[in-house]
Amino acid sequence: MITAFVLTSMVILLTPGPTNTVLAASGAAFGLSRARLLPLAEAAGYALAISFFVSFAAMVKDLWWALPALKIVAACWLAYSAVRLWTTSPDMVGAARGSAFARVFLTTLVNPKAMIVGTMMIPQSSPDEMASRIAIFIALSSLAGLGWVALGAALPGGVRRHSYKGAAFVLGGFSLYALTSALA
Secondary structure: OHHHHHHHHHHHHHOOOHHHHHHHHHHHHHOHHHHOOHHHHHHHHHHHHHHHHHHHHHHOOOOOOHHHHHHHHHHHHHHHHHHHHHOOOHHHOOOOHHHHHHHHHHHHHOOHHHHHHHHHHOOOOOHHHHHHHHHHHHHHHHHHHHHHHHHHHOOOHHHHOOHHHHHHHHHHHHHHHHHHHHHO
């Protein structure tokens, strides 16, 4: 059963999404050596968000509006992030490095992947089993996150210069998707 959890987790973590987009854009903007710690922000965000969703799922299972409301919050954050990335000048990317850690952390907090893992992939069982699955996911997220940073850093220079604009476009799409899925 743990093998299935690990494989499913890897598929989720390697699938492009909001956090992976921000990690790749940061890798492109700052390079691997200056962005290499950003997967720690992802891991911290997943640790907090998944732990929340594991507890939250049990508490709100009878409230039809709870998960759609969280999707709307996520859509708003993604839209805000998209606007911030779009308006960041390529000349200001170096100055934005300090905010990249916070952006990765907050994007991961509202990432729908955390909701999926916390509400569907981690069964309501013993606290030890839930904690070990959360720990496994966090460790895997750090490895996958470093891969996304490296991917962004490996992009050609001409593409890297526009990475934030590209990331803004992708995050805007994820925001629209989260909003329409919440309203459906």
